[in-house]
Amino acid sequence: MSYISLIIPVYNEQESIDIFYHAVIPLLERESYDFELIFVDDGSRDATLAILHRLHDADPRVRIVSLSRNFGKEYALTAGLYYASGDAVIPMDVDLQDPPELITTFLRHWEQGADMVIGVRENRDTDGRLKRWTAALFYRVFRRMTHDMIEDNAGDFRLMSRRVVDSLLRLPESVRFNKGLYGWVGFSRVLVPYTRPARAAGTGKWPGWKLWNFALDGITSFSTFPLRLWSYLGGLIALTGFAYAVLIFVRTVLYGVDVPGYASLMVVVLTLGGLILISLGIIGEYLGRVFEEVKRRPPFIVRELVGLEDKKRD
Ligand code: UDP
Ligand code: MG
Numbered sequence: 001m002s003y004i005s006l007i008i009p010v011y012n013e014q015e016s017i018d019i020f021y022h023a024v025i026p027l028l029e030r031e032s033y034d035f036e037l038i039f040v041d042d043g044s045r046d047a048t049l050a051i052l053h054r055l056h057d058a059d060p061r062v063r064i065v066s067l068s069r070n071f072g073k074e075y076a077l078t079a080g081l082y083y084a085s086g087d088a089v090i091p092m093d094v095d096l097q098d099p100p101e102l103i104t105t106f107l108r109h110w111e112q113g114a115d116m117v118i119g120v121r122e123n124r125d126t127d128g129r130l131k132r133w134t135a136a137l138f139y140r141v142f143r144r145m146t147h148d149m150i151e152d153n154a155g156d157f158r159l160m161s162r163r164v165v166d167s168l169l170r171l172p173e174s175v176r177f178n179k180g181l182y183g184w185v186g187f188s189r190v191l192v193p194y195t196r197p198a199r200a201a202g203t204g205k206w207p208g209w210k211l212w213n214f215a216l217d218g219i220t221s222f223s224t225f226p227l228r229l230w231s232y233l234g235g236l237i238a239l240t241g242f243a244y245a246v247l248i249f250v251r252t253v254l255y256g257v258d259v260p261g262y263a264s265l266m267v268v269v270l271t272l273g274g275l276i277l278i279s280l281g282i283i284g285e286y287l288g289r290v291f292e293e294v295k296r297r298p299p300f301i302v303r304e305l306v307g308l309e310d311k312k313r314d
Contacts, residue, residue, distance in 0.1 A: 005086030009076035015201035043070035063307035096200035098157035106159035115187035145223035
């Protein structure tokens with residue numbers, strides 16, 4: 001019989017875990033599949049891990065991967081994918097922003113042969129205006145740069161078949177932008193629209209700066225356009241500069257040296273200096289990530305496995 005794995009990354013979520021558990025279990029029990037709930041404790045500092053242990057003692061279908069520190073949601077998810085043994089795997093947030101009822105819909109599409117069933121947010125009314133605006137901008141830029149590698153407004157909430165998960169696990173990179181990786185591996189996909197409710201309990205864990213870095217990770221992992229842009233811009237500026245040089249040369253020959261020119265000189269120096277610094281910065285963004293990759297560090301470190309000991313790997 002087929003087996004379903006839910007992967008739930010949790011970071012300081014003591015208020016949400018029980019609510020989540022009681023919302024999801026009745027839904028899963030209605031299905032004819034066996035299932036496991038893999039909670040990935042992402043280095044929580046509150047009672048999260050204790051609550052998970054209590055749940056596991058009462059219900060062995062609850063399994064725990066406890067990471068050695070806070071690695072971030074992308075890495076917690078990667079750890080979950082690694083230890084999940086389901087024929088279908090569903091990553092979910094613990095705050096019930098990913099509506100559990102959708103699992104039923106996901107499973108029906110999967111039974112009909114879909115390899116990836118993706119929850120797509122219909123609107124972003126529960127987000128603030130700034131988040132909505134920056135998210136829209138990110139999706140536009142990312143899709144343009146990567147030729148539609150990701151779906152608009154799709155997060156991690158989705159169902160993936162075993163072969164999708166196995167393909168994801170074969171990708172060796174240590175900087176992991178899962179949304180992009182899901183798209184990169186391909187396979188057939190079905191979109192399921194849903195409305196995202198507000199958080200059930202606890203607080204959001206993605207301050208603006210973290211989101212900005214997340215966006216940079218995404219773009220730099222999937223597009224080299226920002227790097228290549230500078231050759232074109234540089235070419236254009238060099239051409240303009242050359243034309244200007246010819247103009248100045250001719251003018252000097254015809255009318256002699258004119259000393260004023262401080263303003264234009266400053267403008268050129270400052271603009272070029274700024275552009276050079278920006279381009280160096282972008283090279284730095286990529287170089288930093290190349291550095292991360294060549295170190296070949298594992299994407300996460302496990303402190304403790306509960307209910308998954310037989311899956312211990314090196
Ligand atoms: N999360 C995590 N590690 C982190 C930050 C968040 O595992 O460093 C988990 C968090 O516990 C939750 C999910 O990722 O289950 C989504 O987090 P959150 O609700 O804060 O994000 P948002 O809904 O704002 O995207
Ligand atoms: Mg949330």
